[in-house]
Amino acid sequence: MKPYEIIHREQIAEGVKIFIVYAPLITKHCQPGQFLIVMVHENGERIPLTIADFDRERGIVEIVFQEVGKSTLQLGAMEAGECLQAIVGPLGHASEITGWKGVVAVGGGIGVAPVFPIARGCKQNGARVTSIIGARTRELLIYEEKMRAISDELIVCTDDGSYGRQAMVTEPLRELLETEEEIDLCVAIGPAIMMKSVAETTRPFGVKTIVSLNSIMIDGTGMCGGCRVSVGGKTYFACVDGPEFDGHEVDFELLMARQGMYRDQEKEAVDDSSHPCKIGLPPRKPA
Amino acid sequence: MTKKRSTRVPMRPQDPGARNKNFLEVNLGYTEEEALEEASRCLMCKGPQCVKGCPVGIDIPGFIGRIKEGRFNDAARLIKKKNSLPAVCGRVCPQEEQCEALCVVGKKGDPVGIGNLERFAADHEAGNPDGITLDMAPENGHKIAVIGSGPAGLTVASDLAMKGYRVTVFEALHKAGGVLAYGIPEFRLPKAIVGRELDYLASMGVEIRCNILVGASVTLPELFAEGYRAVFIGTGAGLPRFLKVPGENLNGVYSANEYLTRSNLMRAYDLEEADTPIAHGKRVAVFGGGNVAMDAARTALRLGGEEVHLFYRRSREEMPARKEEVHHADEEGILWQFLTAPLEFIGDEKGRLKALRSQRMELGEPDESGRRKPIPIEGGELVTEIDTAIVAIGNDSNPILTRSMPEIDTNRWGNIVVEEATGRTNCRGIFAGGDIVTGAATVILAAGAGRTAANAIHEYVQWITWGEAPQS
Numbered sequence: 001m002k003p004y005e006i007i008h009r010e011q012i013a014e015g016v017k018i019f020i021v022y023a024p025l026i027t028k029h030c031q032p033g034q035f036l037i038v039m040v041h042e043n044g045e046r047i048p049l050t051i052a053d054f055d056r057e058r059g060i061v062e063i064v065f066q067e068v069g070k071s072t073l074q075l076g077a078m079e080a081g082e083c084l085q086a087i088v089g090p091l092g093h094a095s096e097i098t099g100w101k102g103v104v105a106v107g108g109g110i111g112v113a114p115v116f117p118i119a120r121g122c123k124q125n126g127a128r129v130t131s132i133i134g135a136r137t138r139e140l141l142i143y144e145e146k147m148r149a150i151s152d153e154l155i156v157c158t159d160d161g162s163y164g165r166q167a168m169v170t171e172p173l174r175e176l177l178e179t180e181e182e183i184d185l186c187v188a189i190g191p192a193i194m195m196k197s198v199a200e201t202t203r204p205f206g207v208k209t210i211v212s213l214n215s216i217m218i219d220g221t222g223m224c225g226g227c228r229v230s231v232g233g234k235t236y237f238a239c240v241d242g243p244e245f246d247g248h249e250v251d252f253e254l255l256m257a258r259q260g261m262y263r264d265q266e267k268e269a270v271d272d273s274s275h276p277c278k279i280g281l282p283p284r285k286p287a
Numbered sequence: 288m289t290k291k292r293s294t295r296v297p298m299r300p301q302d303p304g305a306r307n308k309n310f311l312e313v314n315l316g317y318t319e320e321e322a323l324e325e326a327s328r329c330l331m332c333k334g335p336q337c338v339k340g341c342p343v344g345i346d347i348p349g350f351i352g353r354i355k356e357g358r359f360n361d362a363a364r365l366i367k368k369k370n371s372l373p374a375v376c377g378r379v380c381p382q383e384e385q386c387e388a389l390c391v392v393g394k395k396g397d398p399v400g401i402g403n404l405e406r407f408a409a410d411h412e413a414g415n416p417d418g419i420t421l422d423m424a425p426e427n428g429h430k431i432a433v434i435g436s437g438p439a440g441l442t443v444a445s446d447l448a449m450k451g452y453r454v455t456v457f458e459a460l461h462k463a464g465g466v467l468a469y470g471i472p473e474f475r476l477p478k479a480i481v482g483r484e485l486d487y488l489a490s491m492g493v494e495i496r497c498n499i500l501v502g503a504s505v506t507l508p509e510l511f512a513e514g515y516r517a518v519f520i521g522t523g524a525g526l527p528r529f530l531k532v533p534g535e536n537l538n539g540v541y542s543a544n545e546y547l548t549r550s551n552l553m554r555a556y557d558l559e560e561a562d563t564p565i566a567h568g569k570r571v572a573v574f575g576g577g578n579v580a581m582d583a584a585r586t587a588l589r590l591g592g593e594e595v596h597l598f599y600r601r602s603r604e605e606m607p608a609r610k611e612e613v614h615h616a617d618e619e620g621i622l623w624q625f626l627t628a629p630l631e632f633i634g635d636e637k638g639r640l641k642a643l644r645s646q647r648m649e650l651g652e653p654d655e656s657g658r659r660k661p662i663p664i665e666g667g668e669l670v671t672e673i674d675t676a677i678v679a680i681g682n683d684s685n686p687i688l689t690r691s692m693p694e695i696d697t698n699r700w701g702n703i704v705v706e707e708a709t710g711r712t713n714c715r716g717i718f719a720g721g722d723i724v725t726g727a728a729t730v731i732l733a734a735g736a737g738r739t740a741a742n743a744i745h746e747y748v749q750w751i752t753w754g755e756a757p758q759s
Contacts, residue, residue, distance in 0.1 A: 025499060025504040025505065026504065028504070028505070029503065029504065029505075029506075039461055043554065043560050043561045043562060044562050044563075045553070045562045045563045046461070046553070046563075070562055071562060085461070086461045086497070086498040087498065088459065088461075088498045088499075088500055088504070089500070089503065089504065090503055090504070091500070091503060218545060218548055218549060218553065218563070219459075219460065219548060221459050221460075221500060221525070221685065221687055222525065222526050222685055222686060222687060223523075223525030223526060223527070223544055223548070223682075223685055224527065224542060224544045224545035224548050225527045225529065225541075225542040225544065225545055226541075226542075226545045228536055230536055235529065235535070235536060237526075240526075240686060240687060253638075254536055254638065257537075257538060257637065257638030257639075258536065258538055258638070260538070260637075260638075261538045261539075261566075262564040265564040266564070269562065269564075
């Protein structure tokens, strides 16, 4: 197998794909909670993607991504057997998965993927794990069986009620916090607004809440500061100080504002590369 | 002194009105005639002062003498005995503070254009290969690992390859070169030149492996376990400093590292070819007074900046940037805001930068360092409408490798502590040099540190002693 070769690819939901990639330099040391920087082609962007699973012996990582922009669309168009241009990692601090008694793992949308290895790690280290996973609709739910296999209890929600309980993840979370005594950690990964809601839900209960911040990144190694976030009033770099932070201290408004920095350019790039040409020009392929 | 001797043959630049819209190299280089004429100005001093000003001790009269004789490639090879990156250094060294500052001809007129001549020789050899290479020692079978493919690492790699070592360079980014690739813009140092230097290394058998982050993908103990006899750490000063004023996290405020990495490494300036976006600010404020600030400001002009302001808290004379960069920036239309300090970035309701509040300063009494201290002028606050800000006030050392190896001694700023004469750290077999040791400095100083460490590594591997002088 060649470095960065796509061993297996699968569409698991609308616009959501799993890739299994051969990357032995990543798998030698990677831990739950860490992420990768991926380049699809030589002139492409460098984008951060979280590690959803890994197999050290076989040297393979599993990544889950949503096709939301030009780079993820290009990534999604790649076939098994093709190689990515580059994968760098593992980046960021690993999750703290030992010493917990009762963990609530909350995953929203494709955030369930990086929650999975963290929840599994906590369970393997003796914690009782209750998992709550949610998505807008049934088609966008991922990793249900994987989560069920490693959780003492799994609660599934959809916003529209098309599957599981019709609720935002914060509803069962609040109920759990009101009834369960021994919860000493809540891990929440998903869209920024969801992580913010989870943090607000756990705040009155005083439960330590860890979130994983998905800032825009370039190098991922601390040298540019593009991923800066504000936590407890101080500025940190999500790539070398995170990606996990105390959810009760994170300035989510700033995170969401900074995530929107290139919205216009991103939209233009997607339109540019996907609109059908009416005057017979060939579609622009990556160089 | 005749008039001919006292003025330098000027380096022809692209016209400022045209060049501030394109990324082509600004300096066009000497023609052969110009090089011969400039070389003839050199007095070939018996006790050359210029050599003393060179951090790596290049035989300057030696190479200029060869240029005079029309032996351009020989001149390049002579330079390469001391400096493996002449095409780069000829372009980016602050010669006015080094060799040219001590040139005797400069006492009565313009110093000899040593940098221009170095560039000429290097470019000539690259463009007119004659098949003659420097003598390399036979392979000795020892493996050396170099961490970081910037000027320090590349110099260690080429020096040790010449001495017969098998060198592997590990680079975290997807392209090699370090600051040469991500920091210095195309219009000052074309990436084709960097590519050429890298090809030269490859021709010597040096292996460069990109996308490997030592300290994360692989650890130093693992490298030793794989049989590397010594490791050189040249990871650079890559953790940007911010101004620490309110509003610094607004959209549109960049560190110079981010802005330049997007533009240079990710080629965001080339909308057709590259995918990475970058702000094309119309009203831009750049903070800082060094070469990086000049690079950021001049890049902003080229990316559509209509008003690009350079805010520096001291005066023009005190700016540490290379004189030529300041001159070029002047010509290209940078608006200077000297003795002005930033107070606050102001944003709109969407978190987007829209203005800067700053303070005019004046030079007051000298402080403990002897320099006159800037003090605020009463009533001298101003608000400038800007949409993009670039902070170029320096870097601290990148923490990834040092965090993974806390055994390596660092100072309180995270710089690796080394023995100056050898580049040795406190850990056996581990050497370091360049910005990770000194903090942000120059290409040539990094190259010099690389040379020092390469010699020490050679001694260490050959004599297998650590902390003792080898038997001669």
